[in-house]
Amino acid sequence: MATDPRALIDQAPMSRFQWGVVATMVGLNALDGFDVLSISFAANGIREEWQLGPSGLGLVLSMELIGMAVGSLFLGGIADRIGRRATILSCLVLMTIGMLGAASAANVEILSGWRVLTGLGIGGMLAATNAAVAEAANAQRRSLAVVLMAAGYPVGTIVGGSISGLLLVHFDWRAVFVFGAICSLLFIPLVLWRAPESIAFLMHKRPPNALERINATLARMGHPPVDALPPVTDTPKRKVPLVALFSPQLSRATILLTLAYLMHIMTFYFIVKWIPPIVKDMGFPPPEAAGVLVWASVGGASGSLVLGLLTGNIRLLALTIVAMLLSTGLVILFGQGQSDLAGLSMVAAAAGFATNAGVVGLYALIAQSFPTSVRASATGFVIGVGRGGSALAPALAGFLFAAGYQLQTVAIMMGLGSIVAAGALLAMRGWKPPEAG
Structure with missing residues (x-):
């Protein structure tokens, strides 16, 4: 053979x-x-x-x-x-x-x-x-x-x-x-x-x-x-890939991973897009506000690496769920404000660490959840819907601020996206892809 x-x-x-x-x-x-x-x-x-x-x-x-x-x-x-x-x-x-x-x-x-x-x-x-x-x-x-x-x-x-x-x-x-x-x-x-x-x-x-x-x-x-x-x-199917993603074998993973990515990326983009204006509104000059965003990116890179190292000993699904739960808590903590720039930078880095770990965990889950025949289509669909929805995150936060809500309330509301995402991933437990790929 x-x-x-x-x-x-x-x-x-x-x-x-x-x-x-x-x-x-x-x-x-x-x-x-x-x-x-x-x-x-x-x-x-x-x-x-x-x-x-x-x-x-x-x-x-x-x-x-x-x-x-x-x-x-x-x-x-x-x-x-x-x-x-x-x-x-x-x-x-x-x-x-x-x-x-x-x-x-x-x-x-x-x-x-x-x-x-x-x-x-x-x-x-x-x-x-x-x-x-x-x-x-x-x-x-x-x-x-x-x-x-x-x-x-x-x-x-x-x-x-x-x-x-x-x-x-x-x-x-x-x-x-x-x-x-x-x-x-x-x-x-x-x-x-x-x-x-x-x-x-x-x-x-x-x-x-x-x-x-x-x-x-x-x-x-x-x-x-x-x-x-x-x-x-695996005989090639006549269905176009996007239709195949909603076949009985794949629809559960497609729907749950798309929901998880969409909701978590809303929380992620709230942090990425709103850190500079939020920090500036706290009284810090624009260059220092941009520096806080750099610390969030440093935290994000660290979160990716730490999650990668842990995948050898802890199940990826569990790691990603934990990262999302931490994201909610740290985004809410960021919304409480800090008395000095060093404190803001530390909280921003921690929030970047957790939110980015959740994002890269989702990428890995997508890669292992779909067969070769539709893997890129699945990645594109999940990320495309998520990124399309993520464009609403900065606008939604801006609308909430304009409506008179304070930072603490907006951070709580935007942080809830990661909670919903964690719930969607919990529903993935026990599911196995129909084909190793």
């Missing part, structure tokens, strides 16, 4: 090449993190040059979220049809063009259009990289690999924010987007060199040269070639 290369990868130790693929995906997610917040780094310059009011600036800030939602929903499905690698490369092209376009925009309408295009690439990128990193790792390290990939996001915001600060000292806001375009462009040869198409995808699709490509990747991983591929056991 022919050896199944997927089983070989699952059972063998991780090779240096496989960790290299994981590292490439970490870098791609860091690029996503920078590209998402690049508009925030450039916001003050944009507002001053075009004399934008709060509503106009808010519209520009929301554009990439719309693109990200659409990109996650539709490009995730494309990654299940044309491959993870091809989708990643296509998204890098979109992001490069979008960032260059933003740097050359002559007015706010053109800039908004380029941000939507950039968001399309960012949304599709996460769906594809989540699937690619899960399929490059062995069974023992799969959750850790996905968590490490997700940890790239806050790292990208920290590094990208620091470099943007240096650029803005010498250049105008357009330099932020030029820098992002250069980084996106440089990742294209890196992906071509270090990230072959996943073996799991080739096994599922069986293109004419599947055996040659699989053996080439196995050799790079340090495994012997296989003489033939085992028979196809």
